[in-house]
Amino acid sequence: MKIIREILSWIIPIVIGIIVALLIHRYLFMFAKTDGPSMEPNLQDGERVVVLRQSKIKHLSVIVFDAHGLDPDAKPKSDYVKRVIGLPGDTVTFNRSEGNIYVNNQKVNQNFISNSERMNGSDYFDIDKNWDLKSLSRNWTRNTNSVRVPKGEYFVLGDHRSVSNDGRYWGYVPKSHIKGVVKAFPWSTTKETRNNINNLSY
Template sequence: MKAFKEIMSWIVPIVIGLAIAFAIKSFVFTRVRVDGPSMQPNLQNNEKVFAWKMSKIKHLSVIVFDAHGEDPSAKTHTNYVKRVIGLPGDTVSSKNGYIYVNNKKIDQSFISKSERTSGTGNWTLKSLEKTQGWGSGKTGVVPKGKYFVLGDHRSVSNDSRYWGFVDKDKVVGVVKVPFWTSTKTRRANINDMAY
């Protein structure tokens, strides 16, 4: 009996600790590895970041989402990290290096001028829907429950321009870069740009 109590005095705290860790990972945040160069220069390939599950998604938030079913080439359990440009109900367009959301030019100071111009191209949601074949091509508006996302390294990013909108149910969380892993500017470009 004494041995059983001693064993239980170890097992119970371990089980409680594991349950708390599981709850935090399931409901609060998870650690994610950036895969590929699509978010450079702000996030690097293989960089580890946190995805906060309860954060509100805003314009220019960087999110992690399950790409399977969004991008036709994505395999199961494939997460993408991209920047939210358009929220539900928004119009989005790109012209001469500037992105417009609801006809207002957005701040793109987080990427280089070359990525803003040659990397992004000229388009509207309506033209992308028609040329890429992922929408009706009639509304030119981000649908309810969806997001329009772009990578920061626009010239190499596989993003909403090619396969369409991200469903809100596919979002894992909003990315936050820990203070110890990056430069102050890169952290600000990820953590502080959202509006």
């Protein structure tokens, strides 16, 4: 009996610790590492971030979501990091001649990326011209340059528009796929970049 009690005195704390860690990962926060250049210049390839599970998703929040079943090329357990442009019910419009995005007729302040980064088309399908929603939304139910985000879903873009595989191609991100809101570590970025990840909203 003494041996059993001794074994249990070791096992029980370990089991409790594992359960607590799993609950924290499931409901509070997780850690992630970016893969690829789609969020440059604000998140670099290989940069580590914390993902807050319960944070409110706002305009311009950076989120992590499960892309499997959304992007036809995404394999199981493929997490993407993108920026939220449109919330459920928003109307998103891209003015190609200006390079500006409008949400509910309000111009989005995109000072977190340069003018050339806003204007450039994407290389994802070898498109050598400025992107627009009409030409890229061939898989969407509405083929138009002004789209309404469905209830319970979000429209996302990468900051590095010229290479980002995002909502322009495969549509919207359901709430059920979202794992949380990204926060950059204070020591891993400049103050300006950190603000572009942690504090932007409109």
